[in-house]
Amino acid sequence: MxxxxxxxxxxxxxxxxxxxxxxxxxxxxxxxxxxxxxxxxxxxxxxxxxxxxxxxxxxxxxxxxxxxxxxxxxxxxxxxxxxxxxxxxxxxxxxxxxxxxxxxxxTEIRVPGPPQNANIINRKESSILIEWSEPEQKATLSRYIIRANVVKNYGTMLPAPPPEWTIETIDHTVQYELVNLHPGSRYNISIISFSNDFGEGGSKWIVGETDIGVPEPPPPSANILNHNGKTMTVEIPSLVNNNGPITAIHVVVIFVDSELFQQFDENLLKDHKHASEDGLNYYITASLDNESTTRKFVIGNGLNYGGYDNVPLPTDRHIHVALGVLSKLGNTTKTLYTREAMHEKTAPIAIDIGNDGGRDGVEFMLLIGCGFLGILLIFSVVGYTYLRLKMGSRLQRLPSDHHELTVQGPMMEVENNDAYQPDGFSKKSFDQNISDILDQVEPSKNHPRNNVKLDVNKLIATGQYGDIIGGKLNATPCHVHVVSDDMDTLCQNQFLRELSGLLKLSFHKNLVDFYGFCQSANWLYLLFEETHTSLKTVLVGSRTTPDSKDLSSLSELFILQTLCELSAAMEFISNQEVIHGKLSTHNIFMTSANIPKISFFGMCFDSNGKKIDTSRFSAPEVLRFQHLCIQSDIWSFGCLIWECCSLGGTLFPSISSNELMSRIKEGARPERIPYIHNDMHQLLLNCWQIEPSERPTFSEITSILWQFLSSPQHILSFKRRGGYTLPYYLPLLEEQNA
CATH class of the missing domain: 3.50.4 (Hepatocyte Growth Factor)
Structure with a gap:
């Protein structure tokens, strides 16, 4: 039993x-x-x-x-x-x-749960700031993915959805700004938890709307059909606004007389009565609804349209008619008028040539002008002849009157520290050293020549190592560095050092990816990820007009997020004991998803392909001894932080390159930015210590920046107040040999 x-x-x-x-x-x-x-x-x-x-x-x-x-x-x-x-x-x-x-x-569930408490924190014309907290079940959470799909906008067609964003941080509460969005659009925003091992998990979606933007496209000029004394018949087409609703169409009368007319300022626009009282040569004569078809409208018929009196036109003045789009949603109002009305700050001269008196006046003015120019020409010839005869003997230099050529530039003391002669490079020929380095590259990055297509007509820049041109690796667009065969010894050693450092670096999402190399019988090609817009261009382009409430169209959070990612990337580089040596916003590029990528290899150039003078970003030991080290990259990173906070300002704008070293030794540093917190300014000063050993590490900088990220607007504020002005951006001063 x-x-x-x-x-x-x-x-x-x-x-x-x-x-x-x-x-x-x-x-x-x-x-x-x-x-x-x-x-x-x-x-x-x-x-x-x-x-x-x-x-x-x-x-x-x-x-x-x-x-x-x-x-x-x-x-x-x-x-x-x-x-x-x-x-x-x-x-x-x-x-x-x-x-x-x-x-x-x-239950067979391995992926993390959905994020919680998702909210819209702030919105602008092209960005939405969102916040959420971590999932309840987060055991396998690695990162978040955000997707934003347009569900409504005011244009004739929906804009293409922006690419997805990847957020590596998994803090308890996360804020992230979605940028490059379309104005006046409603988005369905999905925040998705992601596991590196198991894929996408739970998602949370919220609906967010961007503020309306300046109307686009601009309205065309009104087509004048008939002008009969005090009235004028115009043709008004159906208008489109891709950046918001069309609340009204303004019909604007502009008087163009035979004199310099006033610059058109839409902020001064009024009805006829108040414009006359203020002495303005333009006024709104009608406010109309937008219609789906072209229509005719009579200016000067004496009726009232939308609160504006359409008064009869004077018969003794010359008239231009402009159209304006008024877009209003909530508390936001945007307007745009016919471009011809706002075209230049210096208004053209309008001269009446429709009658004989006007034509006689023009001919008389031309006659006087020609006579005056003729007299000037005669005096110039006589003066030149006199000076040539008078000074001719002085142009002959005496045989003993010779001077040795001297270098008119900054003197550098060069320390024999082998900064540009890496160990072993000088013992072999340049070609042998290159061959030894390329032997270390994994075979998958050695590409056959027929897999690489060169676009020789797309010259991006010309540097000390050769030309950079466009190309494709199979079907993937890339930048091709065509290695020059006539570099001097100094450039060869620099090239070998950078190439050797490049190969020490594995893939990192914030580094421009090295696709590999390709060799032909006579040429060596280095292939890199295609880049477009530099961080410098993004920063300078974000500066707003003086009448805007913010200094920048970018948010403080975006700047700090970008700096956090760049600092983490530089920490990765320094951990491999690799030195960048040319760090600045010019060689950091932004992807379409606003991921910053550091370009490690080659020269530093601007958006026009002109070489940048890196001395303004260089540490004192580099300026004096050309001694590159990880601590000198720390100094440059402090300059990069300053550039980001100043929205692309130029470092040391009042100091020439010749004076930089001496002025820095005397204590000169980039100017204090008035709208950054003391903690951020102290971080900059720590990066700019004269003694390299007293500067912080990239690990310490990354940790500090992540702390700043928890309260970005207390560290950096782009609100326009207190008469703050942005540091100057002087592109010519930043160019080499400018």
């Missing part, structure tokens, strides 16, 4: 161990844990609990009688299966725990 019972028990254990319910496998019996995530539901069967835990993204469903609990880890001790002996209330064939044990099922 006992043997029979034992056999039955064994059979029960085996069957119990392989039960699969609703796609979930029975795991086993475990000691009771009352501190797991408890679901507010009656669990009379395993199915109910399994579905409940799946819905909240937990890996395990735990049954304790009629209670359902969820967990992602099993920390309790497993016990014998026969201790799970309590039949489920609604399924007596299954067991829902026991006296001091719980039944556990695997």
């Amino acid at each position: 006992n043997t029979r019972i034992g056999s039955i028990a064994v059979v029960i254990v085996l069957v119990h161990n392989f039960v699969i319910i609703n796609g979930a496998e029975f795991v086993g019996c475990f000691h009771k844990n009352a501190y797991l995530r408890r679901l507010d539901l009656f669990s009379g069967s395993p199915n109910v609990c399994i579905d409940g835990c799946k819905n909240v993204y937990y890996r395990y469903a735990v049954l304790d009688g009629n209670s359902c609990l969820c967990t992602s880890t099993l920390n309790e001790k497993e016990v014998n299966l026969d201790e799970c002996n309590r039949p489920c209330a609604e399924d007596a064939d299954e067991f829902c725990g026991g006296g001091y044990v719980q039944s556990v099922y695997d």
Whole structure:
């Protein structure tokens, strides 16, 4: 009898161990844990609990009688299966725990749950700032993915959706600014939890809208059909605004007389009565609704349109008619008028040539002008002849009057520290050194010549190592560095040092990717990820007009996020014991998803392909001894932070390159930016210590910047107040040999 019972028990254990319910496998019996995530539901069967835990993204469903609990880890001790002996209330064939044990099922869920508490924090014309907190179930969370799809806008067609954003941070609360969005558009924003091992998890979506922008495209000129004394008939086309609603169309009358007329200023626009009182030569004569078809409108018919009196036109003045689009949504109003009305700050001269008097006046003025120019020419010839005869003898230099040529530029003391002669490079020929370095490249990056297509007509820049041109690696666009065969010894050593450092670096999302190389019989090509817009261009382009409430169209959060990513990338580079040596906003490029990428190899050039003078970003030891080290990159990174906070300002705008070294030794530093917090300014001063060993490490800078990110507007504020002006951007001063 006992043997029979034992056999039955064994059979029960085996069957119990392989039960699969609703796609979930029975795991086993475990000691009771009352501190797991408890679901507010009656669990009379395993199915109910399994579905409940799946819905909240937990890996395990735990049954304790009629209670359902969820967990992602099993920390309790497993016990014998026969201790799970309590039949489920609604399924007596299954067991829902026991006296001091719980039944556990695997839900097959491995991905993290959805983010929580997603909200819109702020919005601008082309960006939306969002915030969310971490998922309830985050055991496998690696990063977040954000997608924004347009669900409504005011244009004739929906703009293409922006690319997805990837956010590496998994802090408890995250803020992120979605940029490059379309003005006046509603977006369905999805925030998705992601696991590197298991893929996309739960998602949370919110709806956000960007502010309306300046109307686009600009309205055309009104087509004048007839001018009959005090009235004028014009043709008004149907207008389109891709950046917001069309609230009204303004018809503007501009008087153009035979004199310099006033510059058109839309902020001064008024109705006819108030414009006359203010002495303005332009006024709004009508405010009309937009219609779907072209229509005719009579200016000067004496009626009132939208609160504007359409008064009769004077018969003795010359008239131009402009159209304006008024776009209003909520508390935001944007306008744009016919470009001809606003074209230049220096207004043209309007001269009436429609009658004989006007024509006679023009001829008289031309006659006087020609006579005056003729007199000037005669005096110039006479003066030149006199000076040539008078000074001719002085142009002959005496035989002994010779001077040695001297270098008119900054003197540098060069320390013999082999900064440009890496160990072993000087012992072999340049070609042999290159061959040795390229032998270290993995075979997959050695590309056959027929896989590389060169676009020789797309010259991006010309540098000391050769030309940079466009090209394609198979179907992938890339930049091709065509290595020059006539570099001098100094350039050759610099090239070898940079190439050797480049190959030490593995892939990093914030570095311009090195695709590999290609060799032909006569040429060596280095292939890099295609880049477009530099961080410098983005910063300078974000500067707003003086009437804007903000100094920049970029947010403080965007700047700090960018600096955090760049600091982490430089920490990665320095950990490989590689020196950048030319760090600035000119050689950092922004992707379409606003991911900053540091260009490590080659020269530093601006958006026009002109070489940049890197001395303004260089540490004192580099200026004096050409001694490059990781600490000199720290100095340059401080300059990069300053550039970002100043929205692309030029470092040391009042100091020439010749004076930089001496002025820095005397204590000169880039000017204090008035709208940054003391903590940020102190970080800059720490980076600019004269003694390299006293500068912080990239690890320390990254940690500090991440702390700043928790409260960006207390560290940096782009609000226009207190008469703040941005530091000057002087592109010619930044160019080499400018």
